[in-house]
Amino acid sequence: MPEAVLDSYTIATDGACQGNPGPTGWAWIGEDGQWAAGAIPQGTNNVGELTALLRGIVDNAHVRRLTVQADSMYAINTYASWMDAHKRRGWKTSAKQPVKNVEILEALIEARDARRAAGLPDVILEHVKGHAGHRLNSWADERAVRAARHAAKGLAGSWESRAGHPAVDVASAPPRGGEDRPRR
Secondary structure, three states: OOOEEEEEEEEEEEEEEEEEOOEEEEEEEOOOOEEEEEEEEEOOOHHHHHHHHHHHHHHOEEEEEEEEEOOHHHHHHHHHHHHHHHHHOOOOOOOOEOOOOOHHHHHHHHHHHHHHOOOOOOOOOEEOOOOOOHHHHHHHHHHHHHHHHHHHHOEEEEEEEEHOOOOOOOOOOOOOOOOOOOOO
C-alpha cells in the first residue's frame, strides 16, 4: 500500500567508511525515528554520503517538503550544483578529469527529476556540524558506522524500520560507538 503523502518531514543522512576506501555504510534517520541503513562491501566515505542522500530522497518520495540535514558539504554541493554541471560536461570535472560515482549522481538526478515531475518542490538541504551533538546527525552516524561494520564482516545489504526493524528513539542519544569505531 502506498504511503500517505506527508506535508513536511526532516531526515539526517550520513556515510561511514572503514579505511577509505574500504567497507562502507550509509544511513538516513527521520525526525520520528524511522531509518534505513546499508552496507557496501567496498567504497569510500563519499559513496556512503551520496548513497545516504539518494536513499533518503527515494525512500521519502511521499513527502512534499523534505528537509535533508547532512554534515557532508560534498554531498550537499554535489546535489545542489555539481551533478548537473558534471553531466553537462559529459561527466568531467571543471578540471576535465573523469567524475567519480557517476552511477550515484545519475540516480540522484533521476530522483530529483521524479520529484519535480510529481509536482513536488526540490529537497531542502541543510548543513549541520557532524559529531557536535546534533541528535539526528548522531543517530545517522551511529547507523552508518554500524552498517560499515556489517560490510567489514561481509554482510552487504540494507535494513530499515519501515520493513520490520524497530524505529529508534531520537529523543535519546544513540549508543556510543566504542573503540573500534571507523574513522573518516
